Amino acid sequence: MTEDSDVEEEAQENTEEPEESILETNRKKYQFIEDLPGVGPATAQKLKELGYHTVESLAMATSRELEPVGVSEKKAFQVIEAARSSIGISFIRADELFKMRQTVLRITTGSKALDKIVDGGLETQTITEFYGEYGSGKSQMCHQLCINVQLPPERGGLNGAALYIDTENTFRLERIVQMAKGAGIDPAEAVKKIIYAEAYTSDHQMFLLENADEIIKANNIKLIIVDSLTAHFRSEYIGREMLAPRQQKLNKHMHKLIALARAFNAVAVVTNQVMSKPDQFFGDAIHPIGGNIVGHTSATRIYLRRASHGPIRIARLVSSPYLPEGEEILKVTENGIEDVSEEEKATKPRGR
Ligand SMILES: Nc1ncnc2c1ncn2[C@@H]1O[C@H](COP(=O)(O)OP(=O)(O)OP(=O)(O)O)[C@@H](O)[C@H]1O
Ligand SMILES: [Mg+2]
Secondary structure (H helix, E strand, C coil): CCHHHHHHHHHHHHCCCCCCCCCCCCCCCCCCHHHCCCCCHHHHHHHHHCCCCCHHHHHCCCHHHHHHHCCCHHHHHHHHHHHHHHHCCCCCCHHHHHHHHCCCCEECCCCHHHHHHCCCCEEECCEEEEEECCCCCHHHHHHHHHHHCCCCHHHCCCCCEEEEEECCCCCCHHHHHHHHHHHCCCHHHHHHHEEEEECCCHHHHHHHHHCCHHHHHHCCEEEEEEECCCHHHHHHCCCHHHHHHHHHHHHHHHHHHHHHHHHCCCEEEEEECEEEEEECCCEEEEEECCHHHHHHHCCEEEEEEECCCCCEEEEEEEECCCCCCEEEEEEEECCEEEECCHHHHHHCCCCC
């Protein structure tokens, strides 16, 4: 090595230029799907009919999903690749993966105790599932999150809006108003930041999510809720022979949700009921509906149950890719989801 090249190397080391990320190389930005190479007006129209309105959602598609558009597999692949490079998904180094992981944001649950066992709140880019019996507080939690996402980051929010897909017609504006007041935000403003859709069947539920990308982008949605994930599927797909198609559909639905959560760096929350299955060794065991499909696609699963009577609920972190199991108590009051004070803890028994 010559002296010159040493000097040159040193000069390079001293420059203030940030290290080039392989995420950034050759990145070309496309704003609309029509801007993507190979997407003419007719193809764009067909993509939109399939639910792909944004470059972000297209980046998360598979070439097989684009089959109905009528383009060749090769072309579908090129379109997806262009969309991916535009939003920066490609092979990445592990240190960059670490950086991406650092883009994960969190929303407070309203309970500091529960936030603590989930590492500071519910995270973006993955699905969090709340499961539990009737009245355990799953929908209350969903309502609360619609308020919390609107808070500024210093209060545990993301200054964002919420998308609420309601399958059981249990969304209540009155509760939103109470919780907004509880959080000290203007209810009239809060309701403007919740986009609501009622899903009438499982197919309708899937359709809503498949067509949600544009709404998510246009409204700065940072929280996507499906309450309940499984109710329609459970009532429509009855019997053993329906189990396989049900699971297949649920799988597709969950993957769409993950794709949206990643594409828009949003928190995804689903609720799920439970059934009790006779267990050979331990008596009746409580199991969430949906089996392995739902279990494997929800990164974080939280089991909610009542503590005898009253407002107290027990929240148990049952599965997380990187956190230990944990259990905490919280309460549901007029103001929403709150912590249980030390005095209350001392006077109230934990119940079952
Ligand atoms: N305004 C309120 N003030 C205090 N507690 C309330 C209020 N509204 C609802 N709750 C509590 O929340 C409970 C209902 O919880 P929630 O609707 O979240 O149940 P869930 O887990 O979604 O049940 P399901 O499986 O039937 O959907 C009520 O039984 C009550 O205890
Ligand atoms: Mg509910």
